Amino acid sequence: MTATARAVVDLDVTGPVISRHLYGHFAEHLGRCIYDGFWVGEDSPVPNERGIRLDIVEALRAVNIPNLRWPGGCFADEYHWRDGIGPRDQRPRMANTHWGDVIENNHFGTHEFMDLCDMLGADPYVNGNLGSGTVQEMADWVEYLTRDDDSPMARLRRENGRDEPWKVPFWGLGNEAWGCGGTMSPEHYANEARRYATFCRNHGGNQLTRIAAGANEGDLRWTRALMEAVNCLGCTKDDNPVYQAISFHYYTHSGTGINTEDAAGFTDDQYYRTMAYAAGIERIVAAHVALMDAYDPRGRIDLVCDEWGTWWNVEEGTNPGFLFQQNTVRDALVAGLHFDIFHRHARRLTMANIAQTVNVLQAMILTDGDSLVLTPTYHVFEMNKGHQDALQLGAHILEAPSETVGDEELPLLSFSASVKDHRALVSLTHLAAHDDLDVSIDLRGRAASVARARVLSAESASAFNDPSAPDRVAPTPVEAQIDDGVLSVRLPAHSFATIELDLA
Structure with a gap:
């Protein structure tokens, strides 16, 4: 799902x-x-x-x-x-x-x-x-x-x-x-x-x-x-x-x-x-x-x-x-x-x-x-x-799924962004245990292109690295694209991703 x-x-x-x-x-x-x-x-x-x-x-x-x-x-x-x-x-x-x-x-x-x-x-x-x-x-x-x-x-x-x-x-x-x-x-x-x-x-x-x-x-x-x-x-x-x-x-x-x-x-x-x-x-x-x-x-x-x-x-x-x-x-x-x-x-x-x-x-x-x-x-x-040492950018979630935890609703997407030297960095933390997430981010104020996008995840949220498998959990490339000012990326379950943007 x-x-x-x-x-x-x-x-x-x-x-x-x-x-x-x-x-x-x-x-x-x-x-x-x-x-x-x-x-x-x-x-x-x-x-x-x-x-x-x-x-x-x-x-x-x-x-x-x-x-x-x-x-x-x-x-x-x-x-x-x-x-x-x-x-x-x-x-x-x-x-x-x-x-x-x-x-x-x-x-x-x-x-x-x-x-x-x-x-x-x-x-x-x-x-x-x-x-x-x-x-x-x-x-x-x-x-x-x-x-x-x-x-x-x-x-x-x-x-x-x-x-x-x-x-x-x-x-x-x-x-x-x-x-x-x-x-x-x-x-x-x-x-x-x-x-x-x-x-x-x-x-x-x-x-x-x-x-x-x-x-x-x-x-x-x-x-x-x-x-x-x-x-x-x-x-x-x-x-x-x-x-x-x-x-x-x-x-x-x-x-x-x-x-x-x-x-x-x-x-x-x-x-x-x-x-x-x-x-x-x-x-x-x-x-x-x-x-x-x-x-x-x-x-x-x-x-x-x-x-x-x-x-x-x-x-x-x-x-x-x-x-x-x-x-x-x-x-x-x-x-x-x-x-x-x-x-x-x-x-x-x-x-x-x-x-x-x-x-x-x-x-x-x-x-x-x-x-x-x-x-x-x-x-x-x-x-x-x-x-x-980058400048914080305005980053706002308009709509995202959530999970009921006790008496509270836990948003399943967290993110932040910053800019330094004509390059922006967007970080996304996707907390859903089992579901993927399609994220659309409206990039406003400046033209941008994707320089690099990476994701960190594994088959299970309990996966870890050890001497026998030191790269079991390691960053890999993820597809991210910008179309008409909207950045789109699909995040796998329980994942962390960063997207680096070159700014015009």
């Missing part, structure tokens, strides 16, 4: 820039994300440069990775950065009590992370320890990384082999302060964030975007407390806020909670409930944005979703604390749906970080020894990379 949908793209009506940092990533000392993921060590038979796995670097450079958040997550608030500098064989060990209760040897620390970011061409997002650390400890870390003179921390950095300071544009003031980061109240954390942010200095030419740890999903108490800590409702203060962004986290599941169902074995009902939960992030973003607009109509403080993605049961036979899960077409469609929503809110939402990059939760890449698998979610990032 084939359904139909109609939509409009205004090619001459542009909105805000879709920040490339909405396509950010997250690497925590969790499971096999860092060790046996990014870091294999200099003596590994796996091809590496200074211990960093080269095929992962190559794969992430291909999706134009814009930033990488590290060292956590929950791990950040028990991490003491001085343990991760100096000769590796002299670094103290610690217990990683959050993730598997394993022993962390601190072989991957500050210099290794900054080396990784240099190799990736990605901006570092360092998450400081507010939960179990001190203001002085965090201030010293900023100085160690970014100061260029004869200060104590700059001298210490030089003693450890790095003469020039690094550029560190993003700095997290703790993580999930409502939970693993300290079990604080919103008001208590807001005061702590303001205090810590004050002592995280801009050294030399390095300008920090200080990111306050905000809500779990739609808990607006956190956003309100953080906004009130730097402004008051209706005020017109001229001073700049001490932190420049507020974060929130949103994990997708099928409605029964994180870590309660399998990644690859699911029913149609679970599939649709997952899509409905993923779509719910739009309501959450809109609520945070509305509250921030009331306190900060000039838009000085950004909204950041620095943890998002699906969270399923771990794969059988793996350490439950390592959060290793399979990655299917369903996960890829969750990503496509999220990006459409992120694009629509690009005025205030300026960064997002999928959890996580390698071997953990909704990963881009899975490794097994010397083998590397690109997941379906990875391909969504690659197909969508043309949206990075």
